[in-house]
Amino acid sequence: MALHLTNGQTEEMIRHARREYPDEACGLLAGKACPEQGRRDGRVEKVYPMTNAEHSPVTYRLDPEEQYHAFMEIEEEGRELLAIYHSHSHSPAYPSATDLELAFYPDSLYIIISLADRARPTIRAFRIVEGVIEEERVEITLFEEA
Ligand SMILES: [Zn+2]
Structure with a gap:
């Protein structure tokens, strides 16, 4: 599965990460899964920046109430949860031991x-199933959707 984002959506996540720095920022990406060459392919339609209930520079937890409302809206609008995003303030864009423990959604990316290099943020996507990490492609379309 490859995840498709627009540059606007990408910038929104990076802005959110910078706003919360040095705490980790977290949120959800919802959209449509579209089959492509027999594999699942996801096109992001909506970014849900959320409160990190831990307010921590080393870990994150989606605010439960915000998460509940977002899940309801995603369902009502006929979308799917495609990805859960969070930021690392001082470490590379790779899942930490804590991230592995807290990866409760095997269908989500x-x-x-x-922001370890604050001037040059990096973004990577992973699928985490039972502690096994697999990197996925992220495609960024360099224009805003209408
Ligand atoms: Zn992490």
């Missing part, structure tokens, strides 16, 4: 935005 985990996006990590690293």
Whole structure:
């Protein structure tokens, strides 16, 4: 599965990460899964920046109430949860031991935005199933959707 984002959506996540720095920022990406060459392919339609209930520079937890409302809206609008994103303030864009423990959604992608080099944020996406990490492609379309 490859995740497709617009540059606007990408910038929104990076802005969110910078706003929360040095705490980790977290949120959800919802959209449509579209089959492509027999594999699942996801096109992001909506970014849900959320409160990190831990307010921590080393870990994150989606605010439960915000998460509940977002899940309801995603369902009502006929979308799917495509990815959960969070930022790393000082470490690379790779899942930490804590991230592995907290990866409760095997069908979702985990996006990590690293601000270790604050001038040059990096974004990577992973699928985490039973502690096994697999990197996925992220495609960024360099224009806004209408
Ligand atoms: Zn992490």
